[in-house]
Amino acid sequence: MTVPLALLGLLEREPSHGYDLKRDYDAYFGRGKPLPPGQVYSTLSRLARDGKVVMGEVGPGTGPDRKRYVITDLGATELQTWLATPAEAEPHLQTVLFTKVVLALLLERDAAGYLDAQRAAHLGRMRELTEVRRGGSLVDRLLADHGLFHLEADLRWIDQTAARLGALAEEVRG
Structure with a gap:
């Protein structure tokens, strides 16, 4: 599973702040290997650059302002395509x-x-x-x-x- 698509899936469920996305990712997918916070924000930045998410409302937090991310139609379409496409059959021939x-x-x-x-x-x-x-x-x-x-x-x-x-x-x- 790729992190960008997992984050898009979590955002399709509901708009979220980066902190909440990390928490949910770790709870569902990160058992034994939590997602580094920097990776969450760099991934969100790339998704925003590519038009798959946009920043919604910005609210105050205990530190910097908390940015709320929302999935776009382009992001939702990519997520749907990914979910509907079977994963490539394993195994890799050279492990x-x-x-x-x-x-x-x-x-x-x-x-x-x-x-x-x-x-x-x-x-x-x-x-x-x-x-x-x-x-x-x-x-x-x-x-x-x-x-x-x-x-x-x-x-x-x-x-x-x-x-x-x-x-x-x-x-x-x-």
Whole structure:
């Protein structure tokens, strides 16, 4: 998900100040990785420059005046198009995992050890996400499920790659 489109979606719901947009973004999308305030305002500035939002009323705040942002028809059209367009199918053909394995093999380093360490890290993260599933809100449980499914796919790939390391080493060292 891109930050500009998420902010447009929050603005379509209701006009908001940057502070409120950050709070809502973090509550819905930023679990574990909150959006930096500077990114909110730089994104709003670009959206305004591109005619997708406009500043509405400006009111006093505890610091500088608080600018209220409103989505424009152009912004609403872009949001609707994005929502209606299916996301590009994954996976990327060259992931970080793959890159590390190939480089380890090319440099005659311990690719199997790397895969073992990565497997252990994935299993640790899966345990954490399983705990979230047990006690979290519905949103947290669904996000944990999403993460778990991706980690499970990675683990299958790690196992297959580990079983084929010899053949892969021959191929990449050619």
